Amino acid sequence: MLKDQQEMIISKYAELYDILVTKDNILRQIKELVDFSFILAEIGKNYNSTQGRGAEDPIRMFKYLMLKDMHEISDEDLVERTRCDMSFKYFLDLAPEETNLIHPTTLTKFRRLRLKNEDILDKLIGKTLIIALENGIKLGKALVVDATHTRAKYHQKSMEEVLLERAKKLRRDVYQVDETMKGQFPQKLVNPSLEEVIGYCDEVAQVVESNARLSIRENIKKRLNYLKEGLSDTQAALEETGDYEARVGHKSVDDPFFGYKTHISMTEERLITAAVITSGEKPDGAELQTLIEKSQANGIEVEEVIGDTAYSGKENLEYAEEKDIKMISKLHPIISNGVRNEEDEFTFNKDANLFVCPAGHLAVRKARTGKKNTNTNQTMTYYFDIQTCKKCSQRQGCYKEGAKSKTYSVSIKSKAHEAQMHFEETEYFKTRYRERYMIEAKNSELKNQHGYDVAISSGLFGMRVQGAISIFNVNIKRILTLIKQNKGE
Structure with a gap:
C-alpha cells in the first residue's frame, strides 16, 4: 500500500x-x-x-x-x-x-x-528535457542518431556457464585466504543441467556464508553477493518466461554479439531526446521515424537528422522529404540503390555490410552479378549458409526443400537518389556530417560509466528499465554541466 x-x-x-x-x-x-x-x-x-x-x-x-x-x-x-x-x-x-x-x-x-x-523510458527522458528547458538550456532543431549494443546478461551459450563462472571466482578468492576450504565445497559438476548448477552454486554460497571468518572479507563478500544475485535473477527468469528475448546482432562481419540494441537520438547539446530498445538483430535505420516522432513528442522541433549510412534507406529519405527534414546521412550503395519488387523482411546490416534474413542469420558472402554497360542492371547477390537454412524455424516460404543454395539479390541502379547524392557534395552537408562523432562519445559514456555494455537482467522489460535509469542519469549529469557552462563556471 x-x-x-x-x-x-x-x-x-x-x-x-x-x-x-x-x-x-x-x-x-x-x-x-x-x-x-x-x-x-x-x-x-x-x-x-x-x-x-x-x-x-x-x-x-x-x-x-x-x-x-x-x-x-x-x-x-x-x-x-x-x-x-x-x-x-x-x-x-x-x-x-x-x-x-x-x-x-x-x-x-x-x-x-x-x-x-511500458512508457517509463519515454517518461523519464521527457522529464529530463523539461528540466533542461526550465533551466534555460536550448535544445536546438537537429538530432544526432545512432544505436549502441548491450550484451545480454547471459551470453548465447547458457546461463549455466555464467553462474559457474561466478562460483569459480568466489572459490578462487576463498582459496587465496584458506586452501583447506577445498575439501568443504561440493564436487565440481560434469555436463550439468541448469537445475544442478543452481543447486551447486547455492551450496557454494552456503559454505562461504557459514564461515564468518571468510564472509566478512570485502573481496569475498562482493563475490558472494554477485553469485547470490545471479541465482536470484536466474530463478526469476525461469519463473517469468522460458523464452529469452536477446538475439544475435553484428557490430561487424567478424564481431557478432548476443543481446540488445538501444537506438538513440540526441541534440547537439548532447541531451538524449528519445530511445528505442530492441533485440540485437534489428537494423538501425528502421527505428529512425520512431526516434523522430518521440523526440517531437518531447518538444523537439526537428529540422535535421545526422546519422551514419544505416539511416539512408529509401523509406527514411522519403519520410524526411515529406516532413521537410534534412537528412545528413551518406548514401550506402546497396541501401540506396538496392531495389526488389516484392515486399520482404530481409534487412541490410551496415556494420557487417551484408543482408540479414528474417530469422536473424547473416549472409556469409556476396557477389556482383551481371555485365556492365548493358541494358540490364547488375545485381548484388548475397549467399546464406544452406545448412543453417535447412534447420531454420522460419524456412517455410523462404527455403525451398532440396535447394543447394539460398541467395538474396538486389538491383544496383547507379542513378537512384540523385538529389541526396547531390546534397552530399555540398559544403553544408560535409560540415554538418562531422558532428556525428558526438553520439559515439555518448554511447561510450553509457557503457563505461554506467555499465550499459552488459544487461543487468533478462529480457526486453529489464533492458528498458536499465535504459530508463541510465539515460535519466546521463541526461541529468549533462544538464548540470550545461548549467555551469551557461553561468561561465
Missing part, C-alpha cells in the same frame, strides 16, 4: 550533511536540481492505495536505482554502502544515524513490479 504522504525525517545530526556533502558533490547537485515528486505520479498507479502494508517510499527506491546505475554494484552492496556513505544517505533523504535500511530484495521487487509502465 502506498502511503498518502512521504515521511519527514528529522535528526539532530542533520548539520553533518552541510559539512560532509559539499556543494560540488554530484549527488547534492542532482538533489537540488530535480524535484523527484514526479515519480509518485508516474508509478503510483502500480501500488494498491487501500490494501497491504505500507510500501517503501517510491522516490527513495528510484534514487537507490540511480545510485546502483552510477556505481555498478549489487543490490546488497548498495544497501551496505548506504550505511556508511553520508552522500548516499543525504541523497536518499535518510537521517545520518539511520541504520534501519531496506532489504536488498526490495529493490528487485521494485524493478519488476513498480516500474512496469
Whole structure:
C-alpha cells in the first residue's frame, strides 16, 4: 500500500550533511536540481492505495536505482554502502544515524513490479528535457542518431556457464585466504543441467556464508553477493518466461554479439531526446521515424537528422522529404540503390555490410552479378549458409526443400537518389556530417560509466528499465554541466 504522504525525517545530526556533502558533490547537485515528486505520479498507479502494508517510499527506491546505475554494484552492496556513505544517505533523504535500511530484495521487487509502465523510458527522458528547458538550456532543431549494443546478461551459450563462472571466482578468492576450504565445497559438476548448477552454486554460497571468518572479507563478500544475485535473477527468469528475448546482432562481419540494441537520438547539446530498445538483430535505420516522432513528442522541433549510412534507406529519405527534414546521412550503395519488387523482411546490416534474413542469420558472402554497360542492371547477390537454412524455424516460404543454395539479390541502379547524392557534395552537408562523432562519445559514456555494455537482467522489460535509469542519469549529469557552462563556471 502506498502511503498518502512521504515521511519527514528529522535528526539532530542533520548539520553533518552541510559539512560532509559539499556543494560540488554530484549527488547534492542532482538533489537540488530535480524535484523527484514526479515519480509518485508516474508509478503510483502500480501500488494498491487501500490494501497491504505500507510500501517503501517510491522516490527513495528510484534514487537507490540511480545510485546502483552510477556505481555498478549489487543490490546488497548498495544497501551496505548506504550505511556508511553520508552522500548516499543525504541523497536518499535518510537521517545520518539511520541504520534501519531496506532489504536488498526490495529493490528487485521494485524493478519488476513498480516500474512496469511500458512508457517509463519515454517518461523519464521527457522529464529530463523539461528540466533542461526550465533551466534555460536550448535544445536546438537537429538530432544526432545512432544505436549502441548491450550484451545480454547471459551470453548465447547458457546461463549455466555464467553462474559457474561466478562460483569459480568466489572459490578462487576463498582459496587465496584458506586452501583447506577445498575439501568443504561440493564436487565440481560434469555436463550439468541448469537445475544442478543452481543447486551447486547455492551450496557454494552456503559454505562461504557459514564461515564468518571468510564472509566478512570485502573481496569475498562482493563475490558472494554477485553469485547470490545471479541465482536470484536466474530463478526469476525461469519463473517469468522460458523464452529469452536477446538475439544475435553484428557490430561487424567478424564481431557478432548476443543481446540488445538501444537506438538513440540526441541534440547537439548532447541531451538524449528519445530511445528505442530492441533485440540485437534489428537494423538501425528502421527505428529512425520512431526516434523522430518521440523526440517531437518531447518538444523537439526537428529540422535535421545526422546519422551514419544505416539511416539512408529509401523509406527514411522519403519520410524526411515529406516532413521537410534534412537528412545528413551518406548514401550506402546497396541501401540506396538496392531495389526488389516484392515486399520482404530481409534487412541490410551496415556494420557487417551484408543482408540479414528474417530469422536473424547473416549472409556469409556476396557477389556482383551481371555485365556492365548493358541494358540490364547488375545485381548484388548475397549467399546464406544452406545448412543453417535447412534447420531454420522460419524456412517455410523462404527455403525451398532440396535447394543447394539460398541467395538474396538486389538491383544496383547507379542513378537512384540523385538529389541526396547531390546534397552530399555540398559544403553544408560535409560540415554538418562531422558532428556525428558526438553520439559515439555518448554511447561510450553509457557503457563505461554506467555499465550499459552488459544487461543487468533478462529480457526486453529489464533492458528498458536499465535504459530508463541510465539515460535519466546521463541526461541529468549533462544538464548540470550545461548549467555551469551557461553561468561561465
